[in-house]
Amino acid sequence: MTNFLAVTWGWSEMIWCTVISIALVFCVLILLVFVMMLFGVIFAQKPERKLAKVAEKPISDEQLHEEQIAAITAALKLYKSALHDRESEVLTIQSLKRAYSPWNSKIHGLTQLPDRK
Amino acid sequence: MLNLLQSNFALESLEKFVSKMGFVAFFSEMGWGNLVMILIAFFLLYLAIKKEYEPMLMMTIAFGMLLTNLPGAGLFHEELFAGGHVHWDAFTSHEGVAPGLLDYLYLGVKLGIYPCLIFVGVGAMTDFGPLIANPKSFLLGAAAQTGIFLTFIAAYAMGFTPEQAGSIGIIGGADGPTAIFLTAKLAPELLGPIAVAAYSYMALVPVIQPPIMRALTTKKERQIKMSTLRQVSKKERILFPIIIASIISLLLPDAAPLIGCLMLGNLMKECGVVDRLSKTVQNELMNIVVIFLGLTVGATATANTFLSPATIKIMVMGVVAFGVASACGVLFAKLMNCFLKEGNKINPLIGSAGVSAVPMAARVSQKVGQEENPSNFLLMHAMGPNVAGVVGSAVAAGLLLSFLG
Numbered sequence: 001m002t003n004f005l006a007v008t009w010g011w012s013e014m015i016w017c018t019v020i021s022i023a024l025v026f027c028v029l030i031l032l033v034f035v036m037m038l039f040g041v042i043f044a045q046k047p048e049r050k051l052a053k054v055a056e057k058p059i060s061d062e063q064l065h066e067e068q069i070a071a072i073t074a075a076l077k078l079y080k081s082a083l084h085d086r087e088s089e090v091l092t093i094q095s096l097k098r099a100y101s102p103w104n105s106k107i108h109g110l111t112q113l114p115d116r117k
Numbered sequence: 118m119l120n121l122l123q124s125n126f127a128l129e130s131l132e133k134f135v136s137k138m139g140f141v142a143f144f145s146e147m148g149w150g151n152l153v154m155i156l157i158a159f160f161l162l163y164l165a166i167k168k169e170y171e172p173m174l175m176m177t178i179a180f181g182m183l184l185t186n187l188p189g190a191g192l193f194h195e196e197l198f199a200g201g202h203v204h205w206d207a208f209t210s211h212e213g214v215a216p217g218l219l220d221y222l223y224l225g226v227k228l229g230i231y232p233c234l235i236f237v238g239v240g241a242m243t244d245f246g247p248l249i250a251n252p253k254s255f256l257l258g259a260a261a262q263t264g265i266f267l268t269f270i271a272a273y274a275m276g277f278t279p280e281q282a283g284s285i286g287i288i289g290g291a292d293g294p295t296a297i298f299l300t301a302k303l304a305p306e307l308l309g310p311i312a313v314a315a316y317s318y319m320a321l322v323p324v325i326q327p328p329i330m331r332a333l334t335t336k337k338e339r340q341i342k343m344s345t346l347r348q349v350s351k352k353e354r355i356l357f358p359i360i361i362a363s364i365i366s367l368l369l370p371d372a373a374p375l376i377g378c379l380m381l382g383n384l385m386k387e388c389g390v391v392d393r394l395s396k397t398v399q400n401e402l403m404n405i406v407v408i409f410l411g412l413t414v415g416a417t418a419t420a421n422t423f424l425s426p427a428t429i430k431i432m433v434m435g436v437v438a439f440g441v442a443s444a445c446g447v448l449f450a451k452l453m454n455c456f457l458k459e460g461n462k463i464n465p466l467i468g469s470a471g472v473s474a475v476p477m478a479a480r481v482s483q484k485v486g487q488e489e490n491p492s493n494f495l496l497m498h499a500m501g502p503n504v505a506g507v508v509g510s511a512v513a514a515g516l517l518l519s520f521l522g
Contacts, residue, residue: 007521009279017279018266021516028368028512029259029505035360036252043353 142188150420151186157423158183158415161313170320174293174411178312181415182423185219192217193416201305203227223413226301226308231410232294233378238403239294239507240358240382241395243475247501249353250346253453253463258505260449261471262513264289264442269517272434277427280304283517285431288315289438290510291322292473295375297414299514303521309418310428314435322477325436326443326469327485333447334465338454339489341464343498351387358384365512371522372515379511439472446471446502463498470499473506 009017064072102108135141142148161179164170185193194214197207203224208216225231248254269286273279280303287296288311296315300308318325331339358380366373385395450468457463466486470478479499486495 007279011273014270014273014279014282017520018270021269021513021520022263022266024516025262025509025512026256026259028365029255029509031368032361032364032508033252033255035364036249036255036357039249039353039356039360040252040347043350 137189139187139189145188147420148188150424151188154186154418154420154423155183158186164317164320171316173407174316175320177408177411178316178415178418181219181412182309182418183415184412185416185419190217191215193219193223193413193419195417195419195421198223198227198305219413219416222409223416225406225409226297226413226417227305229298229301229374231406231413232298232301233374234402234406235294235410236375236378236511237382237385238398238406239475240379240384241386241399242403243379243383243386243504243507244500245357245383245504246349246354247346247497248504249349249357251498251501254467254501255505255508256453257446257450257468257471257502258507258509259471260468261442261446261502261506262290262509263445263449264438264440264472265510265513265517267441267445268434268438271437272430275430275434277430278304280521281307283521284311285434286438287311287510287514287517288318288431288435289442290473290506290513291315291319291439291442291478292507292510293319294410295473295510295514297410298375299517302518305417306422307427307431308414309423310431311435312414313418314432317432318435318439319474319477322439322472322474323481323484325439326478326481329440329443330447330466330469330482330485333444334451336489338451338465339486340493341462342490342493343462343464343467343495344460346497346501351389354387355384358387361508365508365515369512369515369519371518372511375511375514376508379507442472443469443478464493464495467495467499467502470503471506471509473503473510475503475507476500478506479503 098104143152158179161175161182165172165175165179184190194217196214197204197216197220207214208220265286267286268289269282272282272285277285284296284300284304284307287299290296293312293315297308297312300311304311362373362377362380365376382395382398385391385398446468447465448468449471450463450465454462454465464482464486466482467479470482472478479496479502482499483494483496486493
């Protein structure tokens with residue numbers, strides 16, 4: 001096979017190229033690790049901080065306590081589950097009336113006995 | 118009537134027809150080579166259809182190989198791309214070789230268009246969430262790229278030129294489009310064997326990786342459970358492709374086509390305002406380009422280039438590249454564990470996913486991990502190094518291109 005773009009490198013160039021390349025791949029990706037960690041600091045912690053702030057806030061007398069909310073929710077749940085759907089109380093019987101046809105005729109379906117006179 | 122019978126016209130026509138038949142060419146010099154290549158194409162078609170080895174590309178590559186080796190069909194002409202350059206004059210002049218269909222389609226590979234378009238689709242299908250949530254995964258992606266450079270040295274030792282060695286080494290990145298992109302630029306004469314090796318070994322990831330993973334880890338290490346990844350916000354997902362494309366392109370301009378396209382596709386997916394474009398690049402565009410890429414890469418596998426000892430060496434070096442890359446990932450994960458606190462330790466099995474092969478390599482990590490501990494779910498943790506490997510192999514390709522191109 002012929003090569004068209006030959007670079008005239010010896011062993012020393014090859015080894016240097018390998019070492020530098022491995023080092024550069026690591027450097028570039030380590031840089032990305034730090035960039036992404038910075039991302040995490042900027043974006044991911046905000047909601048946590050917000051939650052922490054909310055948690056730290058003292059509960060005023062006007063506000064409902066967690067246990068009160070739970071009790072109200074449970075009561076509502078019991079009340080709702082005790083309710084029945086109101087039905088219409090109208091019974092309807094669907095009438096099935098088939099028109100006569102020789103195909104559904106009972107008499108034609110029976111074995112005809114010979115008429116002995 | 119007598120004149121009609123005496124005329125040689127019918128005989129001459131038949132003779133001309135027979136001489137033009139492809140079957141006759143099999144008996145000419147190097148005709149056996151075409152026959153062998155056709156048999157290899159049949160074998161690859163069998164692997165693609167029956168065994169489902171990367172069928173999307175393997176099937177089209179094998180069919181391209183079949184078409185290019187049919188004597189007389191004239192679908193592909195190596196001489197139009199001789200010397201590693203496109204001979205544009207031959208495409209426009211009416212003298213000499215008439216370009217075939219695959220010659221025109223091959224321009225997309227030669228000019229580096231198809232691999233980049235595939236990367237747009239890959240980007241649109243990739244979820245970088247696990248990588249954003251755990252940026253340390255980038256290190257595992259970097260470690261797996263060591264396999265590329267060690268194979269680069271090994272290939273040089275086997276007698277390949279530095280450009281050819283770089284193209285062979287990139288097989289270890291387990292990233293087909295990157296391998297094709299780099300080889301088309303550095304060693305176009307090896308494109309066929311390298312593409313076949315890259316896609317064959319990508320399909321063989323579940324066979325190649327597990328023994329290496331088990332050999333390099335202890336049972337206890339394989340049972341390590343990792344903590345759940347944090348939620349990634351939409352803002353982070355949108356900013357990630359923009360920032361990564363900017364940083365890498367500024368640091369390594371040679372990697373800009375691949376990384377730029379990968380991140381463009383990802384931004385289309387994450388921004389949520391161009392759903393139509395995102396769906397198009399994931400499906401229609403991707404599928405069309407896969408057809409063109411596979412056919413034309415297969416077409417470069419002519420008897421002249423493929424049937425040589427170099428192909429066997431490439432196949433051997435390819436599997437070495439894959440194995441070394443996987444091993445480097447696992448060993449680096451073990452090294453990282455030496456510096457991590459108890460409870461934050463990572464399961465070394467996810468290190469092997471640092472080779473790209475998305476998502477196959479991550480699935481292998483999950484499978485091997487569950488063999489040791491059925492309640493251990495490593496898939497999402499392994500997806501981090503896996504997508505970092507895509508970025509890492511594009512960076513490695515950019516470096517090789519800047520040194521050797």
